[in-house]
Amino acid sequence: MVLSQKLHEAFKGTVERITNPRTVSAFKEKGVLSVNEFVITGDNLVSKCPTWSWESGDPNKRKSYLPSDKQFLITRNVPCLRRVASIQEEYEAAGGEILLDDEDNDGWLATHGQPKDTKGDEEENVPSMETLEISKKNTIQSIPSYFGTKEEDDIPDMEEFEESDNLIETDPATLQATYIVAHEPDDDNILRTRTYDVSITYDKYYQTPRVWLTGYDESRMLLEPELVLEDVSQDHARKTVTIEDHPHLSGKHASVHPCKHAAVMKKLIEPLIAAGLEPQVDKYLFLFLKFVATVIPTIEYDYTMDFDLGSSST
Amino acid sequence: MSGDEKGPVLQFATFQSSVDEGFWHGLSSLKLNKLKTDETPISIMGFYTPCSNPHVSSHLTLLAESLPTEPSDGLPTATTHGNRNKCSVPGTLYNTNTLEGYQSLDKKGLLQAEGKKIWEDIRSGKAEEDSSVLLRFLVVSFADLKKFHFYYSIAFPAVVLDPPATLVDLRPASEWFTLEEAESVSACCNEWRMSSLTADVPFFLVCISSNSNATIRPLKDFKACQHEDQKILFAFYDPYHGPNNPGWPLRNYLAFISARWNINKVQFLCYRENRGFADLGLSLVGEALIQPSQAWQDEEHVPKVIGWELNKERKVSRRVDLSTSMDPTRMVVSAA
Known part of the structure; x- marks a missing residue:
């Protein structure tokens, strides 16, 4: 992690400890949420989109300003059928303009594109049965797609099962090879279906919701956070999406940094007010999630689209 | 197989597990603070939901709260009761102290024993009152707390119908x-x-x-x-x-x-x-x-039970390496 980022985290942590959480509503003026408003809009999200639920998380990490059973929101096992890059490739192949915003010229695009993809394919192309025969002296250093290592030869497998009749492999009533599914693009049968746990926490410093991503590969093994960046729009990867400690869960997770959230939300709310609508704070998260979908376009979490953002009752 | 008149054998898609990082963090602290070298099996909870998307199956998920809370004994706290996205399922965890211990566990016997519990709950009618016992699962693991490597296998015991349905x-x-x-x-x-x-x-x-x-x-x-x-x-x-x-x-x-x-x-x-x-x-x-x-x-008879989950390589054992997120020395390096 960059040092400046570390310093900022420390500063932010100190400010959070010594300031009180926001209690006065200012979401119309500033695009921010008070703690109460976060709970209100969270309740509404859970009731309209029941794949989301409130969680209490690690008791040691509990925030006293939030109800203990409503510390953060989570939706688990959200499919992500393909990588963001493949959408962009398709778009380019169709003659569209190149989406990448390269004006900053900071070089990160080049390292992130093609090389990593080929590596991923190389690894996924290995038919599952043949990997059993890969020698221990595998000189090709491949980055594992999940938190395991590829040289798994030292993992003891159960020899006792080799002659056993208790294996699901030999059971006539077991559907075999469920990892291969029919929804794959093109002619290969490589499974690219990743899944994500998407969570929303309340960021006391920025007074906005904050989105966190935990990725899993197709066999539901944890993805390295670095690989999660493949599912983030390239405009945002490594800029607005960073890898940090989750405030309520264990480990490092990718997160959409909330520093611009209030400004963006204000921009989204302003036209409603201009149109004479009264924006309702319980809809905040729906609007917010719609904006987050531009950052993680292929992660298909649920947020209801057909709703009135404001009420015209004023 | 007598598939002529009765139609094909009914085939079931296997259940899949998903172990959250928090589960391993929780197991580590449970082992250090409470279990220590005790290898007594412990009761844990898994969670699942109905499939909620046409593209992906749901999984049996193990989370930090799957484990018993440290101060008290017994089952995990029932705070999640009634959560529609976390239907709780009872499971048993055998965590060994050594890799050798993990390797030498009689996994076939443990599976059969877990299946026997299901069978007894079927016979006694307990499954009528609490149907989640039909979904009992089994985890065997070894937590290498020096390297932050976790070896594990998960089984979803299923009573085999003979002949198949x-x-x-x-x-x-x-x-x-x-x-x-x-x-x-x-x-x-x-x-x-x-x-x-x-x-x-x-x-x-x-x-x-x-x-x-x-x-x-x-x-x-x-x-x-x-x-x-x-x-x-x-x-x-x-x-x-x-x-x-x-x-x-x-x-x-x-x-x-x-x-x-x-x-x-x-x-x-x-x-x-x-x-x-x-x-x-x-x-x-x-x-x-x-x-x-x-x-x-026969009252004494216990049917055959199957159910060890296979990974992508069609092996039963898995390993997760969490040194990047758990090892204090490595974390210092990555922060520098």
Whole structure:
């Protein structure tokens, strides 16, 4: 992690400890949420989109300003059928303009594109049965797609099962090879279906919701956070999406940094007010999630689209 | 296989596990602070939901709260009770002190023993009261707390029907029900899933009266609704998403239905959702034939049990390396 980022985290942590959480509503003026408003809009999200639920998380990490059973929101096992890059490739192949915003010229695009993809394919192309025969002296250093290592030869497998009749492999009533599914693009049968746990926490410093991503590969093994960046729009990867400690869960997770959230939300709310609508704070998260979908376009979490953002009752 | 008249053997899609990083963090601290070198098996909780998306199956998930809380003994706190996205399932964890211990565990015997618990709950009728016991699972693990490597295997014990059940019919529920029935079934399933009393009850009965009106009843009401003039479907939360097979929980469910109520022809509903609501296009209705096993007449008999989950390489053991997130020395390096 960059040092400046570390310093900022420390500063932010100190400010959070010594300031009180926001209690006065200012979401119309500033695009921010008070703690109460976060709970209100969270309740509404859970009731309209029941794949989301409130969680209490690690008791040691509990925030006293939030109800203990409503510390953060989570939706688990959200499919992500393909990588963001493949959408962009398709778009380019169709003659569209190149989406990448390269004006900053900071070089990160080049390292992130093609090389990593080929590596991923190389690894996924290995038919599952043949990997059993890969020698221990595998000189090709491949980055594992999940938190395991590829040289798994030292993992003891159960020899006792080799002659056993208790294996699901030999059971006539077991559907075999469920990892291969029919929804794959093109002619290969490589499974690219990743899944994500998407969570929303309340960021006391920025007074906005904050989105966190935990990725899993197709066999539901944890993805390295670095690989999660493949599912983030390239405009945002490594800029607005960073890898940090989750405030309520264990480990490092990718997160959409909330520093611009209030400004963006204000921009989204302003036209409603201009149109004479009264924006309702319980809809905040729906609007917010719609904006987050531009950052993680292929992660298909649920947020209801057909709703009135404001009420015209004023 | 006698597949001529009775149709093909009914094949079940395997259950898949998903272990959250928090589970390993929790196990590490539990081992350091409480278990120490104690290898006594501990009761844990797994969580699952009906499949809620046409593209992915849901999993049996292990989270930090799957483990018993450290200060007190016994089962994990029941705070998650009634959470529709976390139906709790009882499991047993055997955590060994050494890799050798992990390797030498009698995994076949442990699976059979866990299956025996399911079988006893079927015979005694306990499964009628608490149907989640039909989903019992088993975890064996070794936590290498020096390297932050975790070795583990997970089994979903399933009682093997001998001979296997055969499939007469299987299709999307929306094609099986009339429009009126479908509407009523969706409505009462959504109601069942919305109520905190029933949201996490994974097995239930869908009764459809002659005027197309559907109601949901708990398993223990089976005898009562059997005499009424209505169709009864044996419903369960199906974690699997595919259109051609029911998911794993139906295996023990069929064994239960056959052994407990002596039914040979079972109409079942694989209940699935889309975006959190009943989806009868994704849900399946099927009809299976079960041949009662002669051996089951014997009180002492315990059927064969299978269920060790295989990974991508079709091995049983898995390893997770969490040194990047747990090793203090490595964390210092990455922060520099």
